[in-house]
Amino acid sequence: MKRPSTSMKLSTAFALLILCAFTASAQEASMTKTGVADEAALRENVRQMEEGWNTKSGALFAKPFATDADYVVINGMFIQGRDAIAKAHQGIFDTIYKDSTLKLSVKQIRLLRPDVAVVHVTGTNKFRQGAETRESNAIITLMLTKENGEWKIAAFQNTQVLAPPQHQAAEGRPTSK
Numbered sequence: 001m002k003r004p005s006t007s008m009k010l011s012t013a014f015a016l017l018i019l020c021a022f023t024a025s026a027q028e029a030s031m032t033k034t035g036v037a038d039e040a041a042l043r044e045n046v047r048q049m050e051e052g053w054n055t056k057s058g059a060l061f062a063k064p065f066a067t068d069a070d071y072v073v074i075n076g077m078f079i080q081g082r083d084a085i086a087k088a089h090q091g092i093f094d095t096i097y098k099d100s101t102l103k104l105s106v107k108q109i110r111l112l113r114p115d116v117a118v119v120h121v122t123g124t125n126k127f128r129q130g131a132e133t134r135e136s137n138a139i140i141t142l143m144l145t146k147e148n149g150e151w152k153i154a155a156f157q158n159t160q161v162l163a164p165p166q167h168q169a170a171e172g173r174p175t176s177k
Contacts, residue, residue, distance in 0.1 A: 035111070038111065038117070038146070038151070039109055041150075041151045042106075042109055042117055042119055042144060042151055043106055043109075044064075045064035045119075045142075045144065045151060045152075045153060046064075046104050046106055046119065046121055046142075047104075048060065048061075048063055048064045049061055049064060049104065050102055050103070050104040052089070053089075053093070053097075053100070053102040054101055054102060056090075056093035056094070056098065057090075057093070058085075058086040058087060058088070058089040058090030058091075058093060059086045059090070061085070061086065061089045061093075062082045062083075062085040062086035062089060063082075064151075064152060064153050065082040065085055065152060065153045065156070066082065066145065066147075066152040066153060066154050067081065067082050067083075068080065068081055068082075068154075069081065069082055069085060069152070069153055069154055069155065069156065070154070070155045070156070071084075071085050071155075071156045071158075072156065072157045072158060073088075073158060074136075074138055074158040074159065074160050096127075097125070097127055099127060099128040100125055100126060100127035100128070101125070101126045101127075102123060102124070102125050102126075103123065103124045103126075104121050104122070104123050104140075105121065105122050105123075106119060106120075106121055107120045107121060107122055107139075108120040114146070115145055115146040115147070116143070116144070116145055116146070117142075117143075117144045117145075117146075117151070118141065118142070118143055118144075119141075119142040119144060120139065120140070120141055120142075121139070121140040121141075121142065122137070122138070122139055122140070122161075123137065123138045123139075123140055123158075124136070124137050124138075125137075125138070136160060137160070137161040138158050138159060138160050138161055139159050139161055140156065140157065140158050140159070141155075141156075141157040141159075142155070142156055143155040143156075
């Protein structure tokens, strides 16, 4: 049996290298398309929450949540389940936040796995308190899972962002040391 020549070995190695590069490029393009579609779907969930709030629909606000979602309210209260989230939000939309406007902005999307994502969102809620319009700022952490091709919010943590002490003093509020 005749041994392959050095040039034959190099040609084979080169062909394999080109094949690997082509395969990696195709996989990367496929992952990029998937990544773009996933990012759009994750952003859509945030947009839907914002729309639900601004149209005062508890059901629409809660639509992107998993049926068994965990929700930690800005005041530390814990709600579990999409139906409870919808009902609680409808209650505040009909009362204390009936004249409010929410603006949400996605700050970071991080895919931990192809079916698990962490999304950080900033929120600004403008609302009436007596004769005044007030503003509350928050950072929200969402944990989403992808099941049957659909992203759903599995966990929601809402944390109020307070003004730095110099702003509090300028507004006549006490500062802490």
